[in-house]
Amino acid sequence: MRLEDEIKQSRFKSPQEHAAINILFSANWINRNLHRFHTAHGISSQQFNVLRILRGLHPKPASISLLNERMLDRMSNVSRLVDKLTDKKYAKRVPCEQDRRQVDVFITNKGLDLVNKISVDLDKALLDHVKLTDEEAAQLSALLDKMRD
Numbered sequence: 480m481r482l483e484d485e486i487k488q489s490r491f492k493s494p495q496e497h498a499a500i501n502i503l504f505s506a507n508w509i510n511r512n513l514h515r516f517h518t519a520h521g522i523s524s525q526q527f528n529v530l531r532i533l534r535g536l537h538p539k540p541a542s543i544s545l546l547n548e549r550m551l552d553r554m555s556n557v558s559r560l561v562d563k564l565t566d567k568k569y570a571k572r573v574p575c576e577q578d579r580r581q582v583d584v585f586i587t588n589k590g591l592d593l594v595n596k597i598s599v600d601l602d603k604a605l606l607d608h609v610k611l612t613d614e615e616a617a618q619l620s621a622l623l624d625k626m627r628d
Contacts (some may be wrong), residue, residue: 482497482500482501482504485504486500486504502623509608509609510524512604512608516600516601516604517597520593520596520597520600521567522564522567522569522593522597523560524552525550525552525555525560526560526563526564526569527594527597528550528551528552528555529546529550529557529560529561529564529570530564530569530570530586530590530593530594531594531598532545532546532549532550533546533570533584533585533586533590533594534586534590534591534594534595536586537585537586537591538585540573540575540583540584540585541583541584541585542575542581542582542583542584543557543558543561543581543582543584546560546561546584561584564590568587568589568590569586569587569589569590569593569594570584570585570586570587570590571584571585571587572584573585
């Protein structure tokens, strides 16, 4: 559905304003769908993001600051997210051998199983929701990268 129909606004100051509002609206639409998807699996989108980062580093650990740097949502409280993942046995904290003030965060086998299962389901859900061809998706990504330059 067109943005104009969704937000009941037919005029914009410029094509750039139209594009920016469309990006914000679309990002919120994707976030709502992902929130429902992740909630059905018992975790938040931010917790899933931490698990994906930990899976990518596995078997090496991550520090809280490294996780924070790699988060998609940099406003997240990573320490709190790790606490919740630790409570659910998806991650574990281990004192860092080189710096006792720091902790190393590892993904557990239970966490690996969950993130792998969710990733397969998520790939299917994204194909259902993001109705773009591979070429269109690549073009959109290139335009968004250009916008942030």
